[in-house]
Amino acid sequence: MRKLLSLSILIVLFLGWACTEEESETTVLVTEEVLYTSAENVRLLGRLITNQTITVADHGFYLSEDEAFASPIIISLGPKDGPGRFIGEANGLTNSKSYFAKTFMDLGGEIQFGNVIQLNTLGPVLESFSPTFGAVGQTLDIIGQNFTADTKVFFGENEAVINSLDFESRIKVTIPSASNVSVPIRVVVQDKTLEFPTSFEYQIGTYELISKFPESVRIYDNVFYNASNGLIIGLGTVSKNSFYSKFQQFDLGSKSWKEVSFPGSSRSFAFFTNNYIGGGTAALTPNPYTINQSFWRINGGGFERLPDLPFESRESIAFESNGSLYVLGSKEGNPLALRKYNPSTKAWQNLPESPVEFSATNANFVYEGNFYVVDSEAILWKYDVSSGQWNSVSTYPGNLGQGYGMGQVIGDKAYVGLYRRTTDLWELNLNTMTWISKNDIPRTAQDITVAHFEKDGFLYIMRMPDITIAGSFPMNLYKFDPNGL
Template structure:
């Protein structure tokens, strides 16, 4: 409207001036359009109106927070030769502030000013951001509007690098290194205003500390492991490229020491073990020809009480204690889907409903509440309910399943799964919500396999052994994994 009014007035005066001397033709300045108003930036147009050849020694715009233009900010565009439109852009405005603006031109030592327009700079806001869970070094995108240049982003106390500010509506940032906290608020600092994102950011966590090496730099394979109140026990199996390993080594996490434990039975590979029972296994007497051992033991701390022999052969089965009973899952030699239950009171074995998939050492087993779970080599998570003798699928492991042989441990309502052979991934599964979260990858030699694992005081211990084909002096290494630490 102001533009139209100024033009109409000008042309009326121009028509009048055409009937008089040319020197009497007026010179006007019009404040035209607000082309863009952002958080700290304004783009505006003006016009110099005359039919004369005129030289403006300076022209531009004035901005002020006062209608009187006290303390006005001047945007000078320099000389202008002849009439016509001009456009200026100025930055450094305060967000959410009312300003007054007008065009001007300096001609023959006189300042000619246009009409005053009122504007209000915009207030920044956030509409979305992603991801809410990631590791340091990844990128985050924050969508919104009115993000001026100079916008800063903080993760807790750590300032992030702003990689791009696109159209003042899309910030791409580099997630900074954590300062010790896993969950932190994210805030934008724009001039003197702070915008805290509605949801905190969670760093991908998981801290690994090497705490020990297996005694005598031994590397054993096809071994057995179990844990109870006496400590973490690893043994049997065979030494790398050598004979059987006949005993156990017990690790005490309170003082970090190993103690050799005698095993009264025969040497064997692929035996099963839970916290309370050990048995089965075999020795390879020729290529793929096995001599089975049916001896069966009750574990009392670090001692072994012999029970009646097993009524079946078993190799590489998985065992778990449940409500005073022992459940045995799968194994080699045609027993992949077999489920067996041992009743300690009657000392009897019974066979349960077969699993709908094969189970062996290439899978992992854990329990939670009244249920037993099996992480299959394929990555499927199966739930077995002993009281109903039934199976259900409960999702799929989202990581790399490598070549089988994963591990599984439970702390509270969360299971920690993964470390398939030839992978270093561990994932957290919330057993109540079914939500998966990736954890930091394990450190150490990538060409390693799991030789044992247990949990104590909210931490998981993982014994890793270099693959048998890997040469060199590479002792088995025991790592402490803190799932929620960085």
């Protein structure tokens, strides 16, 4: 409409000039239209129409919240020679507000104005944010409209650092420290506060270093199991150079260690549970390995030797269910073998083979009497002990590293990850079969997990550098709080 008005004025002027024998001097100043508005910016188009030579000392626009222009914002564009369009821009306006605008020109002390038009700045709008789940220090994107330069973003009560605000519609922020696991995201644009309907979920989980292995050694390919109030770890090798022939017991209450003797022969790569130790290698030299077929039951603080294994086992997985022991896979003999040990009869039974190869390199856990294991393709398998059926039930979303991950159940959730040369840990809800990531464990990505156990809702994890990392490094025992902020 404003363009049509300007065109009509021009047509009338030209017709008037054409019909007049003597040209009259005509000058018209027009406030044509609003080219652009946002929450705080406006861009205006004006035009000076004249049939004479004209020079103005200044020209531009007046902008005001009231039609009387009592306290106007003056957009000065400076001197101008002759007719033509001109564009002016104002910044720092208030969002969602009505303004009045008009053109002006300064003819050497005489100010002339054009017509008045009304405009409205826009209100801010929220559209989305991503990711919806993340950790402190990560970057989060907020998409919306009409954000102003002084926009602020809050996660709950904690203000986020804004890294960039682009095109008044995209904000990049650094996720601030957590006050709660789930917090609303508020965006404050001048005098308006907007809030997303869904909350942001923090990636959580805290690690506390509570102890170190009592000897200045690094043991590999070891055995570990739960004590009544802590951890027992041992056997395996010292930096793969010599056997470590004993155990060390850690007591959570006193945070102290004590040595535990083992009456059996040394070994590495043995299978183990909280009640059994068996198999493994009897010599350090491979190609081929000498297999240790002795089999032991753990009785409280002591050990009872059982009849030797009727099969060879190296890096097998062992788990218990309904009072029986199961041994799965091996890097010696049949890698698909599944065997069941009956402690009453002290007899072994061969069960149908597994669908894929498994060994101690595969993270695994037991939940409600059934066995779960992550294969080399990240598929999570469930072995139903009652039916003997194998089924793929999920896919592990984390980094498989170089194998040898851990699995540990706390309540209805399993914690899987911390593979060799990785630091990520994932929580699996065993009711919904959904995964969420937890905070990474401290130290370096070259570490490996050598022991883990659960106590009173906390996960305890022992880590140390991989064998390829030279130097003197301790074996660190961490306490992990899955719900820690």
